[in-house]
Amino acid sequence: MTTLSNTEAYSLLSLSLACVGVLANTLQGDGGAPLTASIAFSGLAFSFCYALIRWLGNAFIKRGFKGRDLCKLKQTEIPETMGAVCAMVYLFILIAFIPWPFYKDIVAATSGGGNRDVMKELDQLETGRLLHRFPHNKLASYLSAILSLQSIALLGIGDDLFDIRWRHKVLIPAVAAIPILIVYFVDFGVTQMVVPTPLRPYLGELFDLGWLYYAYMALLSIFSSNSINILAGINGIEVAQSLVIALLIVLNDVLYLSFTPYPHPATDSHLFSLYLLLPFIGVSVALLMHNWYPAKVFVGDTYCYFAGMVFAVDGILGHFSKTLILLLLPQAFNFVYSAPQLFHIVPCPRHRLPHFNPRTGLLECSRAEFKKPLAKPIAEGLKLLHRLRMLDVEIDEKGQVVSSSNFTIINLWLVWFGPMREDRLAVGLLAFQTAIGLLGLFIRHRMAMLVFTQDNW
């Protein structure tokens, strides 16, 4: 498992060569080149990440980045923190991609052959190209995005190394968001929000949030990263849920780019979003192929933070933070549902992973035992949840609550559908997440016309 098989090696090599070929080709052509290049770079990202995960596995284990899979019969040690490899490859690809969307318009506009002095008028170029290059001033935003992502990678690795305390950990994404917020402040500075129609008589058409806007963006990073980090624990779920979110955003972007007439201010935002997400999908697929049941590597907190930050950065710079929150609803639900245990309103065991039954080979929901009787209102609350089928509660002959299933969406799924194998559990949760996401996007674009005067996607 530390080398590539021949088939793998040849496949990755062919893919990489094809991508390099496509890239070389984009240097000749004109319109659409950056998006084509982004797809080719994503292919390269996949190949590099796949190979590196294999090659570095042993080195990670040797250096203490390793863990045992508690939901397996045979608990061999496998490498941890492989999300760091993902993040490094991703960042490297984003940096290498810079010249495609940003290469100085005036250079692209010369008569060719290196004659930089002979320029065509810029106007000539801007018209008629569907997927044009970015104006040069977007470069600072793009660089600040990379800086924020690199910061979260550094801090995430720090967390995986030093096991930072929970209450400090939560704030890591806010620290990593600082570069993007500062550049937003220096470069752009628009903190106005479009007011929904019903509120316009009171607030006007635009409402200036001021510094609250920055607080909102910082909170978005915290929410996005941590909500992915707590929906975790079974093979593949961290990476696969991130992939679902990424694919849904890509779907939103592609639909937009296909159906909206070209000269529209939001085109750039959606292209920007694609450029950030396509390579992310590349590295995540490579990681998922190693992290899916039965997992051969673990992803570490680094991956969860990193994925959440990719979405937050994408949402901030692509100006679709509300859509992003919509796509994170299952994670948000999981957080709210977990809150009673996270904030110790009911006792929280050290691990809330599902329980592996070695006889059946299936996962069962894990339970929190209440040694001391619970306070009356809390016990009643749990009984109510039980009746609503939102929890499984065990009651003794005296009517006391003695145990309940743990408060995570993963355990809830097992309460609903009974014990099942780890991969079926993951597939079920992912299908649920996809359905909610698609429904969310549908409602969002239908409803937008009701609350705002136009759908701003």
Added chain:
Amino acid sequence: MTTLSNTEAYSLLSLSLACVGVLANTLQGDGGAPLTASIAFSGLAFSFCYALIRWLGNAFIKRGFKGRDLCKLKQTEIPETMGAVCAMVYLFILIAFIPWPFYKDIVAATSGGGNRDVMKELDQLETGRLLHRFPHNKLASYLSAILSLQSIALLGIGDDLFDIRWRHKVLIPAVAAIPILIVYFVDFGVTQMVVPTPLRPYLGELFDLGWLYYAYMALLSIFSSNSINILAGINGIEVAQSLVIALLIVLNDVLYLSFTPYPHPATDSHLFSLYLLLPFIGVSVALLMHNWYPAKVFVGDTYCYFAGMVFAVDGILGHFSKTLILLLLPQAFNFVYSAPQLFHIVPCPRHRLPHFNPRTGLLECSRAEFKKPLAKPIAEGLKLLHRLRMLDVEIDEKGQVVSSSNFTIINLWLVWFGPMREDRLAVGLLAFQTAIGLLGLFIRHRMAMLVFTQDNW
């Protein structure tokens, strides 16, 4: 040693408060504000770094970042890789500093009170301010510099974690230089070099280096980082030599800013250089206070790479790469001098640290023993070096070379001046480096007039 003494805590707190006060004050004033802010941020960088080195020491040891000092009688374990802390604080400070030099000119130019719509003409602002704000397009360069430095921090930590092989290690700085090179390509793209007067008849006044210019910049990063990394091994030498270089560049910048009439194209470059170096001096002084003899922490490869990259980035963006090479002459000499051992022309022992004599408490030069007789020309070469007082060679009765002092400038110093205590050795080397550097700067500005038509500093 893991907490701050009361005196330390109060001193750091007062310094931090004073710096915050100065920063708050810059928000009111006008000209000169960015440089004042940079100095205040450097004070904060010092305080944070000093405190964090103390607080994180135990966590580092626990996680296996630890080492023993071979040049001491009592070899207790002390934390390693503290350069990573330095780098993190430094990067954080550079990011927080962004609004000062880069806050949108149009915002700075409003009538105040948040009335962004009422703008004064930009020309009004640009004149008459000695230390004006940067034009907005420099932001991309600055961000790319931070990206490159963050990359070297990530890769350096990777190296300290996984002990990357020597031949891969050497290339790390070139990888980290990619962001700055790509942004230079996209944003600036000037690859012409001023040709020295004697060569002008053949090459013209400007010579376009094309891609060679990028290769040159990548090589500069490799050279700068690795040359600091190999002049290492005794307490404090890595940090102190970096501080000497940083202070010499700052001296060059300050002399320039003081003596050149204001509207000059190079003003920005020198300010840029100061903004990068002042916080670096802040964190390095904090680290040196813990790494100086007798060392309480080690700095790790991370620091050496990082320091070298700070200089390379500074030289590239400040357009004084030739001056930088001049200041790295002692390191370059050490590299050339080490080459016979590095490339295994003569046998190289595993460690080339000076030898600690526990009876005297002094360092003596360490020696490479030659079990097999050396090839004739090599043996003759060593004997010649011995006669030139550039090596200490031991010859047996048959005229065979049986051992020599190791090929590092540190051992050479001990050959010249005899055994001495570790801190005296470091002070001697640093005094030598400072003298060479000052002489270099003097010659550089004197000679520049001879080879170029004007001194471009």
